[in-house]
Amino acid sequence: MSSHEDLFFTQTGMERSRVQNLVDNTLHGVDDGELFLEYRQTESFSFDDGRLKAATYDTTQGFGLRAIAGETTGYAHASELSEAAIARAAEAVSVVKLGHSAVLAGAPPRTNIHLYTDASPLDSAPFNAKVKLMGEIDAYARAKDPRVKQVSCSLAGEWQVVEILRPGGEIYRDVRPLVRISVSVVVEENGRQETGYFGGGGRRAYTDYIVPGYWQACVDEALRSALVNLQSIPAPAGEMVVVLGPGWPGILLHEAVGHGLEGDFNRKKTSAFAGLLGQRVAAPGVTIVDDGTIAERRGSLSMDDEGTPTSCTVLIEDGILKGFMQDRMNARLMGMAPTGNGRRESFASQVMPRMTNTYMLGGKQSPGDILASVKNGIYAVQFGGGQVDITSGKFVFSCTEAYRLEGGKIGAPIKGATLIGNGPEAMKRVTMIGNDMKLDSGIGTCGKNGQSVPVGVGQPTLRIDGLTVGGTAAA
Numbered sequence: 001m002s003s004h005e006d007l008f009f010t011q012t013g014m015e016r017s018r019v020q021n022l023v024d025n026t027l028h029g030v031d032d033g034e035l036f037l038e039y040r041q042t043e044s045f046s047f048d049d050g051r052l053k054a055a056t057y058d059t060t061q062g063f064g065l066r067a068i069a070g071e072t073t074g075y076a077h078a079s080e081l082s083e084a085a086i087a088r089a090a091e092a093v094s095v096v097k098l099g100h101s102a103v104l105a106g107a108p109p110r111t112n113i114h115l116y117t118d119a120s121p122l123d124s125a126p127f128n129a130k131v132k133l134m135g136e137i138d139a140y141a142r143a144k145d146p147r148v149k150q151v152s153c154s155l156a157g158e159w160q161v162v163e164i165l166r167p168g169g170e171i172y173r174d175v176r177p178l179v180r181i182s183v184s185v186v187v188e189e190n191g192r193q194e195t196g197y198f199g200g201g202g203r204r205a206y207t208d209y210i211v212p213g214y215w216q217a218c219v220d221e222a223l224r225s226a227l228v229n230l231q232s233i234p235a236p237a238g239e240m241v242v243v244l245g246p247g248w249p250g251i252l253l254h255e256a257v258g259h260g261l262e263g264d265f266n267r268k269k270t271s272a273f274a275g276l277l278g279q280r281v282a283a284p285g286v287t288i289v290d291d292g293t294i295a296e297r298r299g300s301l302s303m304d305d306e307g308t309p310t311s312c313t314v315l316i317e318d319g320i321l322k323g324f325m326q327d328r329m330n331a332r333l334m335g336m337a338p339t340g341n342g343r344r345e346s347f348a349s350q351v352m353p354r355m356t357n358t359y360m361l362g363g364k365q366s367p368g369d370i371l372a373s374v375k376n377g378i379y380a381v382q383f384g385g386g387q388v389d390i391t392s393g394k395f396v397f398s399c400t401e402a403y404r405l406e407g408g409k410i411g412a413p414i415k416g417a418t419l420i421g422n423g424p425e426a427m428k429r430v431t432m433i434g435n436d437m438k439l440d441s442g443i444g445t446c447g448k449n450g451q452s453v454p455v456g457v458g459q460p461t462l463r464i465d466g467l468t469v470g471g472t473a474a475a
Contacts, residue, residue, distance in 0.1 A: 007161055008037045008061075012081045019083060020169055026067060026090040027167045029097050032105040032328055033067040035086065035165040036305065038347040043122055044156040047134035055131065062347040067093040068329055069100040077348045105332060107170040111309035115295045115302050116203035118175040120159035124205035130155055133210050141185050141219045147230075148223065149193065150186035155179075157206060164307045172307035178202075178298065178454060180443060181209045183218045187226040196226030197400070200441035202296045225382065225401050228413045235402070235417035235471030241377030242419060242467040243370055243405060246438040249380060250457035254358050254446070255388040256395040256423030257288065261315045261323075262341070262448075263330035263353040265390050272393035272424050273321060282319040282427035285363050289314050290325050292340055292356030298442040299357040299456035303340065310340035310356055316427070327353045345451035355446060359458030363433025367461040370432045372408040378417060378469055379403045379410055393423040396470075418470035426464055434461030 009016050019035070027033040039061045046054045063086060064077040074093030078085045138151045157179045164172040180201030186193055198221035200209065209215065244252065265271035273281060282288075292310025294300050301310050306328050314322045326334070327342030330353055343354035371379065379402060386397035397419045404411035439458035446455040 007039055008081060008163055014081065014083050019086060020165060022083070022086055022090055023165050024167045026065065026094055027104060029101050030067045030069050030104065031102045031332065034306065036064040036066070036344070036347055037081070037163040037165070038062060039161045040158060040346070041120065041122055042156070042158040044154065045130055045134055046152070046154045047138060048152045049150070050138060052131060052134055060346070063089070064344070064347040064349070065089040065093055066350070067096050069096040069102065071333060072096050073329070073350065075350050104167055105328065107166050107168070108172065108303070108306060108308040108328075108338070111303060113293070113302055113309065115293065115300050116177055117205070119177065119205065121157045121177045121179045121205045122159055124207050125210055129210065130206065133215065137183060137215055137219055140216060141183070141223060144219070144223055145187065145227070147187040147189050147227070148185055149188045152184040154182045162305065166307070172303060174302050176203060176301070177205070179204060179206055179209055181215060181218060182443070183215075183222045185219070185222045185226045187223070187230060189230050192230060194226050194229035194232070196222040196224065196229065198222040198225065198441070199443040202298050202442045203300060204296050228401060229415060232413040232415035234473040235414040235469065236378070236404070236473050237469060237471040239466055239468050241374045241405070242464050242469065243374060243377065243379045244459065244462045244464065245379065245381040246367070246434065246436045246461050247458060248440040249383055250359050250440065250459035251383050251444065252386065252395070252397055252419070253288065253360055253459055254355060254444070254455065254457045255386050255397070256393065256421070257427060258290070258355050258358045259388060259390050259448070260393060260423060261325060262355070263324045263326040263334060263336075266324050267330050267334050270391050272391065276321050279321055280319050281321045281424055282316050283430040284319045285433050286316055286319050286427055286430050287314070287361040288316040288358065289361065290339075290341065290355055290358045294357055294456070297357050297439070297456050298444060298454045299355070301340070301356060304342045305344045305351055306338070306342040308338045308340045308342060313339045313341070325353045325355060327351050343453050345453055349451050352448060352451065354448060354453055355455050357439065357456030357458070359437065359439060359456070360433075360460065360462070362435050362437035362460040365432045365434055367434045367436050370434055370461050370463050371405065371410060373432065373463065374405040375407060377405040378414065379405050380417070380419065388423065393425070394421070395423055396420050414471070416472055420468040420470055426467060429465045429467070430462055431465050432463035436460050
């Protein structure tokens with residue numbers, strides 16, 4: 001038996017059979033529910049101004065007890081792992097049972113798939129190696145180019161153990177590693193300063209990221225982006241053709257389309273996609289999936305936070321809306337099957353349907369042909385922040401690296417470009433899809449209703465006609 005299998009009972013002194021009885025009695029007569037146990041170790045290192053600014057380590061643990069009756073959820077949580085605390089939580093959540101009698105929904109199917117190692121990444125490299133790495137990144141970046149004025153970098157890792165107890169003795173466990181490295185470089189020339197950023201990560205050990213071949217490539221990319229921005233000119237404004245690069249620009253899909261395809265928004269009919277199942281919502285050739293089953297990816301999970309195995313869910317196929325991302329409650333209320341998208345930030349958070357790795361499949365055109373087809377437009381390679389209105393589908397995104405496209409050729413880099421549009425409408429304006437689908441480097445974090453979870457995005461090179469570009473120069 002591996003050490004984590006009795007982690008919550010050997011360390012706390014709780015008796016498994018008594019806790020199971022509590023769960024069974026509390027959830028008798030409700031539609032669904034579970035006891036979610038979590039243990040998490042996290043650490044982070046940040047380096048700035050030529051020195052280590054912070055090195056933190058934290059351990060958290062706790063439980064969340066949930067009872068669902070119809071559309072009503074009773075939820076109680078605590079950081080105290082004890083039978084007494086769970087009993088108090090049971091009293092609180094039992095209120096939803098008043099006047100309600102139901103047969104408990106069937107347990108999630110089991111999976112033998114393990115998409116990542118059980119080993120803690122925090123133990124995969126010694127403390128001094130992680131600290132040394134920060135200094136090496138700083139020195140390497142400054143030695144690459146005399147225009148480098150500032151280097152900031154961070155390294156973070158976590159090891160999360162979850163156990164889900166359902167009525168009747170069904171137990172689900174998952175052990176989740178997660179690592180991320182980030183590099184930011186500020187360059188200066190003739191009094192002008194610009195920034196470049198790059199990062200990566202996944203559900204693997206530190207050793208995969210602290211080797212020189214990996215972190216040096218991160219620095220090189222951050223520096224390249226910063227130097228490109230030094231040459232940038234004001235962005236044009238107006239409606240024009242926009243070509244999105246492969247990989248991280250899929251964050252636009254994630255925000256403008258992905259959230260609108262989560263089950264809760266569609267059940268409540270607050271999504272721009274509500275009621276459109278089976279109808280055309282995107283141009284022919286556009287196929288978008290949410291896939292939580294890709295090994296070692298940041299957004300992947302062997303099972304979701306309800307115990308349901310993750311899956312590759314087809315959301316839009318050849319432009320037709322085929323499905324939604326579902327947790328157990330919204331799937332039951334909509335008469336659909338759970339898709340393994342029930343996620344929560346921690347034991348203190350309620351489950352919601354959330355994305356895992358959401359991306360558009362590749363098409364048939366070469367990226368070169370797509371770029372050559374544009375007489376006047378912009379080529380957006382990297383994005384920063386963005387906002388979206390789920391109900392209307394309207395979005396605004398800022399480009400951190402973009403170029404003019406003139407006469408089918410990549411022109412000068414531009415600064416200050418924002419993309420403004422409507423998610424469903426933009427998908428109908430996709431006119432060319434590249435054969436170079438790429439996933440992001442492993443840096444995505446998604447926020448929803450105050451909860452943040454790690455996610456992945458991706459797409460091929462895309463041509464979208466008629467997007468509004470916000471800028472400060474004439475088109």
